[in-house]
Amino acid sequence: MSVIYDLEHITTYRYQNPVTFGEHRAIFLPNMGFGGRILSYSLETNIPCEMRWMMDTLSNNVTLLTFSQPAKELIVTYRMRGEHFGIPAIADFPLDHRAEEIPVQYTPDEWNDLSSFIRPHTEDPEGHLAAWTKHFVAGDQDNTLDVLHRMMDAINQTLTYQGREVEGTQSPAETLRLKSGTCRDYAWLMIEALRRLGLACRFVSGYLYDSALDGGEVGMTGSGATHAWVQVYLPGAGWRAYDPTNRITAGYDLIRVAIARHPGQVIPLSGSWFGETGDYLNMDVHVSIRKLATLPEFDESQAIPMSTPL
Numbered sequence: 458m459s460v461i462y463d464l465e466h467i468t469t470y471r472y473q474n475p476v477t478f479g480e481h482r483a484i485f486l487p488n489m490g491f492g493g494r495i496l497s498y499s500l501e502t503n504i505p506c507e508m509r510w511m512m513d514t515l516s517n518n519v520t521l522l523t524f525s526q527p528a529k530e531l532i533v534t535y536r537m538r539g540e541h542f543g544i545p546a547i548a549d550f551p552l553d554h555r556a557e558e559i560p561v562q563y564t565p566d567e568w569n570d571l572s573s574f575i576r577p578h579t580e581d582p583e584g585h586l587a588a589w590t591k592h593f594v595a596g597d598q599d600n601t602l603d604v605l606h607r608m609m610d611a612i613n614q615t616l617t618y619q620g621r622e623v624e625g626t627q628s629p630a631e632t633l634r635l636k637s638g639t640c641r642d643y644a645w646l647m648i649e650a651l652r653r654l655g656l657a658c659r660f661v662s663g664y665l666y667d668s669a670l671d672g673g674e675v676g677m678t679g680s681g682a683t684h685a686w687v688q689v690y691l692p693g694a695g696w697r698a699y700d701p702t703n704r705i706t707a708g709y710d711l712i713r714v715a716i717a718r719h720p721g722q723v724i725p726l727s728g729s730w731f732g733e734t735g736d737y738l739n740m741d742v743h744v745s746i747r748k749l750a751t752l753p754e755f756d757e758s759q760a761i762p763m764s765t766p767l
Contacts, residue, residue, distance in 0.1 A: 475527040481728030485535040486518040503532040517715035553693035571657035612701035626720040657690040662723040
């Protein structure tokens with residue numbers, strides 16, 4: 458089964474007086490892989506703009522925007538229609554024996570490829586993160602999936618989700634101290650904790666689709682918005698999704714756009730402007746995701762053999 462959906466992401470910056478804009482960097486277009494396909498997309502701005510597309514070091518799709526005139530308002534509108542095949546359950550991909558218990562044993566080739574995702578990125582001078590992490594491992598050998606689920610559940614159940622308009626991501630120690638955070642803070646805490654257990658983890662930025670919104674109901678935390686979660690590399694299963702904000706590991710809710718070693722690498726839209734300090738008024742972000750159709754599973758009995766001429 459797959460889901461066809463429409464996505465719209467509109468970012469608006471407002472200023473007291475006309476300002477000029479430096480280069481902006483947009484990361485909106487998903488790198489779908491086997492998880493789906495892009496049917497159509499567009500990126501528009503309200504003022505003249507030159508767009509250049511590139512892939513960054515992690516193969517994320519990046520758009521570089523160069524503006525040619527000043528304005529009091531900058532509006533960047535991204536639209537996409539996509540097909541999402543969903544994230545299969547971990548049971549569909551049994552772990553290699555060397556991944557069943559912590560510490561996971563990576564091969565030399567895996568270690569070379571994954572080392573930047575295994576090394577912790579943040580400092581922990583007072584040891585609060587390390588102490589918190591130790592609570593999830595009882596002895597020399599712990600079932601890997603049990604540890605992952607215990608940590609995900611602990612973040613979901615013991616911390617308070619608190620949205621904020623200030624850009625950026627809290628340090629894991631700050632999230633533990635405040636006992637609250639956004640989806641980005643939750644994901645970053647789990648990533649840096651798991652890295653201290655020797656697991657390869659990466660930060661994922663994307664969107665959270667929630668079918669409840671289609672019926673006008675109250676959705677999941679952070680639904681209908683940009684979202685962040687964790688991917689953990691487990692030999693035999695590959696990169697597996699863990700969303701501590703909503704306790705999601707499979708299904709159709711998570712639509713991946715980009716991956717990173719740390720949150721600062723995948724800000725959806727970033728750039729500079731030039732004017733007086735008091736010119737900046739505010740920023741507004743509107744995201745909507747609407748399901749158009751659900752397609753049935755592919756019936757292999759109806760497939761045309763490769764040797765049959767069309």
